[in-house]
Amino acid sequence: MFNRLISAAFAASVATIGATGAVSAQTEMNFALDWKFEGPAAPYFVALDEGYFADEGLTVEIAEGAGSLDAIPKVATGAYPIGFADINSLMRFVDQNPGAPVTAIMMTYDAPPFAVVGRKSLGVEEPSDLMGKVLGAPPPDGAWAQFPIFAAENELVMDDITVEPVGFPTREPMLAEGKVAAVTGYSFSSFLNTKRLGVPVDDISVILMSDYGLELYGNAVIVNTEFAAENPEAVTGFLRAVAKGWASVIADPEAGIDALLERNPAADKELELERLAMVLEDNVLTDFVKENGLGMIDADRMAKAIEQTKAVYEFQSEPDASLYFDDSYLPDDGSLMLQ
Template sequence: MGTVVSAHAADGSTNAADATPQRGQRLKVRLLLNSALSGPHAFFCLAQERGYFADAGLDVEFAAGDGAASVVPRIPQEGFDGGYGDLCALIKLAGLRPDNCPVAVHVAFNQTPLTVGVRRVGPIRTPKDLEGRVIGGHPIDAAIEAFPAYAMAGGIDASRVSILRSTTSMTTLAEDVLNGHADGVFGFVHTIIAALAAKDIDGRAGLRFLEYRDLVPDLYGNALMLTPAFLRQHPDAARALVAAVNRGIVETLADPQAALEATRKMAPKFAQHVDGPRLMGTLNVEMAHPEAQRIGIGDIDDGRLQRSIQMLATSCHLPRTPKPEEIFTRAYLPPLAERARPRAQAGNGDHA
């Protein structure tokens, strides 16, 4: 397991779903993130620093994960109470192994961040140009997991795309593309850009991004998800957790720099020139779908979710088609008027 960060760590802790705190004690909640704490997690850090989890009677412990897709199966496998991972990966797991599958309670990314990064001056100009190419990515990468849906929507013969799975760093994968050793790299747009920025390389100048949201706009991205056991045993704690996360997002949108300062204190590898742009890109694109002005960040459009489920079930040949209620519940969201809304200047940003 990766680095664990808890502002109120206690000795002898157990899984929150198996323990009821004594009066006056905080309920420990173990959450698996998609990576180590970084800019896009700033709202978690701000909520932690300002005591919103503690005020709700929660001792939230964040563990560093190894990708948004791998979060989903690891939650039940490793005894986490929940996590922050990719909704497409959740749909796939529910279609393959529905028993004890986590449920999304707050969808932060109302636009998918998934992409294929290719050389800006290279031969790949359109999605169809991916045929006959070698695209690298991590072993369990959310963009690889959802690629069948992207390929189906773009008329791409997925069998003609060679996927090279590697445990090397995202920086190396992206550099391989820039250096001509690979034709493309799967990942999150801002993760790829940040990985190169850490080595003072301008990813926007060297790469163009074939973004999934352009072909499959119904797909959602990262979501806070909790286990059925936690929801069953601690419904009030689940509601309080979501409310604290929502408050963290509201205040991050209002003061991103304060959120970054909170992240700096919790993230050992924090770098302003990397994490600052990464957070702003997340706020201005992945958390800024127009529907969020109407329903708030955290909620989903039922029609979009149903279409996403059907698209992934068909393209990935899932043995069963999950029901929407297996994937998401809005029962734990704060009232509509209290939900975060996208920044006024945000919208359909362009990474091309």
């Protein structure tokens, strides 16, 4: 049994201001993850252990989440000043809660991990195969939230797909047992969880929604805008430390997973190494990120993402990209370049 909340308090009464632009006083910043302590969380624990947050004068606590939508209300209410969540779900939250003090400030999954993971033996290898099948979908799942866009882009008739609401703990077991033919989920989670349950790899199909018409972005660091306005240097310092954490796990993935295992000793090291490798290859280190660095977005692509969302979601107010993403807190000292 391990604690679900990891506290790393760095006792430094005054941080040295140097080339990194560290803030001049210790600031507490609780960080709400989207999910459990698994491979993709390794960069944040490396940032703790290597003192990247401490160098910025920050005291950071990292808490597990319960899905890619979970951190949004936590940050919007101020329960956490900063978190990690799906930007597409953030758009809808902001639209449904006008004036909510939350926005994204660092794009992390430049290519979203939204996927349909199915069983080839149950007839699912490509989008059209979902017609007439049973699809398991957790209601709070970020991939399920985007499924109507995926369906529209691939001319799937939703009424011809039987959607079975499932819980996160039962999603992959139901797929492994053949009770559903496919599930929605993050590719690196549902694929590996299904594999761990004994389903042969050559029987698992991974249909990445980004390969089938989605222009959407994925998860991003989000912030309470009131906190950010009062603590701009701290927020920029947090993002700089996070970028260093990602750079460190790219250079040494095994060390990153070792840092994770200190918080989650029950995790399977090889499985989490594979999960981290999938995240890096499929979601983080895209051509755009390699050229421009971590954290930024392309304005034209964001506009297309909003248009896709409008096709399946009726905005209460005219969507405005500036409400969903603010790049003004990103560090400009080169720390965002990961390779």
